Amino acid sequence: MGRLLIILFICFININGFGQLKCGTDEYNRPFIRQYPEKYDKIEKDIQNYLRNPKVKSDGTYVIPVVFHIVYNHWKENLNDSVIIQQLNVLNDRFNLRNADTILLTDTLQNWKGNFKITFELAHLDPDGYPTTGITRTYTNVGEFSYWSNPVKKASQGKAGWPNDRYLNIWVCDLYDGLMGYAQFPGGEDWSDGVVIDWQSVGDRVYPWTYSIYDKWAKGHVLVHEIGHWLNLKHPWGNYGPCGDDHIPETGLQDGPIYPSAECPDTLFSTCDTPERIFVKHYMDYVGADCMCTFTKNQVVRGIASMETYRQDLLNNYVPKPNVTGFENTMVRPTYTKGRVVIEFPKYEGKLEIMVFDMIGRLVYKTTTTHPFIDFKLNMGNGSYLIDIIKDERRVFQEKIIINSASPYGANFLNN
Numbered sequence: 001m002g003r004l005l006i007i008l009f010i011c012f013i014n015i016n017g018f019g020q021l022k023c024g025t026d027e028y029n030r031p032f033i034r035q036y037p038e039k040y041d042k043i044e045k046d047i048q049n050y051l052r053n054p055k056v057k058s059d060g061t062y063v064i065p066v067v068f069h070i071v072y073n074h075w076k077e078n079l080n081d082s083v084i085i086q087q088l089n090v091l092n093d094r095f096n097l098r099n100a101d102t103i104l105l106t107d108t109l110q111n112w113k114g115n116f117k118i119t120f121e122l123a124h125l126d127p128d129g130y131p132t133t134g135i136t137r138t139y140t141n142v143g144e145f146s147y148w149s150n151p152v153k154k155a156s157q158g159k160a161g162w163p164n165d166r167y168l169n170i171w172v173c174d175l176y177d178g179l180m181g182y183a184q185f186p187g188g189e190d191w192s193d194g195v196v197i198d199w200q201s202v203g204d205r206v207y208p209w210t211y212s213i214y215d216k217w218a219k220g221h222v223l224v225h226e227i228g229h230w231l232n233l234k235h236p237w238g239n240y241g242p243c244g245d246d247h248i249p250e251t252g253l254q255d256g257p258i259y260p261s262a263e264c265p266d267t268l269f270s271t272c273d274t275p276e277r278i279f280v281k282h283y284m285d286y287v288g289a290d291c292m293c294t295f296t297k298n299q300v301v302r303g304i305a306s307m308e309t310y311r312q313d314l315l316n317n318y319v320p321k322p323n324v325t326g327f328e329n330t331m332v333r334p335t336y337t338k339g340r341v342v343i344e345f346p347k348y349e350g351k352l353e354i355m356v357f358d359m360i361g362r363l364v365y366k367t368t369t370t371h372p373f374i375d376f377k378l379n380m381g382n383g384s385y386l387i388d389i390i391k392d393e394r395r396v397f398q399e400k401i402i403i404n405s406a407s408p409y410g411a412n413f414l415n416n
C-alpha cells in the first residue's frame with residue numbers, strides 16, 4: 001500500500017507538472033503581515049503616495065550591490081564562482097530587458113514589457129571595508145533548510161547577512177524538496193532582509209547536477225522572481241489568493257499559479273468573479289524559465305516606487321568601484337606548482353597585497369609588495385587556490401593555481 005501511494009504521488013507530480021515546486025514568499029511573510037498590519041499598510045500607502053507624484057531620476061538607472069552567501073552541506077552545493085557570475089548575468093539581462101526571449105510575447109503583450117534598468121553588482125567591499133569577491137562560502141551541517149525562522153540567515157546554522165542598508169543579501173542553500181526560494185517583503189526585520197534560493201536554481205542553464213524536476217526552474221529565473229518580491233511585487237493571484245490583488249492592472253485577477261507547459265500560452269482566462277485575461281509570461285507567475293520573459297510595465301513602476309520609498313539608504317550608500325587598469329597583464333607562474341609562485345606586475349606605484357584563498361574561500365596566505373615582482377612559497381596541501389591581487393582595497397587581478405606535489409614546476413627554493 002505504501003508503495004502504491006508513492007507511485008500515485010509520483011504520478012501526481014508528473015500529471016501536475018511542477019505543482020510541487022513553489023515559492024515560499026507568501027507563507028514566509030504572512031505571520032509578519034498579520035502581526036504588524038499597520039506597518040505594512042504604511043509601506044503600501046507610501047508606495048501609492050509616491051506613485052501619485054513620482055520623481056524620476058535623470059538617467060533612471062540603479063545599481064544594487066549584492067552578496068551571495070553560499071551555505072553548503074554537500075560539496076556540490078558549493079557552487080563555483082563562474083556559476084554565480086552566470087546567475088548575475090541573467091539578473092542584469094532580465095532587469096535591463098536585454099533578453100531575446102521576449103519574442104514569446106504576442107503583439108499586445110509587447111506593449112506591456114517593463115524595463116527596471118537595475119544593475120546588480122557583486123559587492124567589492126565587505127561590511128568592514130575590506131576587498132571581497134561579493135561571494136561568501138560557509139559550511140553547514142544542516143542537510144536542508146526551511147523558511148521557518150530563517151536558519152540559513154543565522155551564524156549558528158548558516159551565514160549572518162550583511163547590513164541591508166548597503167547590500168542585497170542572497171543566500172544560496174539546499175532548501176527542502178519543493179521549495180525553490182523565498183524573499184522578505186519590505187517591512188520585515190533588517191537582519192533577515194534579502195532572498196533565499198535553492199542551489200539547483202542558480203546559474204543560466206540546466207547543469208549536469210540539476211535534478212530533472214528542476215529543469216523548468218533552472219536558468220536563473222527563480223532569483224529574478226524572488227528579487228521581484230524583494231521589490232514588493234506580489235504573485236499575480238495576490239498575497240492570499242485566489243483572485244487577490246497584486247496592485248498591477250495588466251496582470252488581471254487570477255485564481256492561482258500558471259504552471260509550465262510546452263505551449264506557453266499567453267491568453268488564459270481566470271475563473272475569478274469577473275473572469276479576466278491573465279498575463280502569463282511575466283516573472284512573478286510560475287510559468288517556468290522557458291515561458292517567463294519579462295516584468296510588466298506596472299510591475300516596474302511599483303518596484304521602483306518601493307525602492308525609492310523603502311530602500312533609499314541602500315541606494316544612497318552605494319560606493320562605486322574605483323577604476324584601476326593595467327593589471328590585466330599581471331603574470332602568475334607556474335600555475336601548476338609544487339608550491340613556489342612568482343608574480344610579475346605591470347608598472348605601478350604603491351603597495352600591492354597578495355591574498356591566497358582555498359576553494360572554500362578561506363584566506364590561507366597573505367603578503368604585500370612594493371616591487372614589480374614577488375617570489376614566494378606556499379606550504380599548502382594539494383588542491384586549487386585563488387590568488388587575489390589587491391590595490392587600494394580593490395581586487396585588480398585574480399588567478400587560479402593548482403598546488404600538486406607531483407608537479408614538475410615550482411619546487412622548493414632549497415631544492416632548486
Ligand SMILES: [Zn+2]
Pocket residue numbers: 023024025225226229235
Ligand atoms: Zn514568489
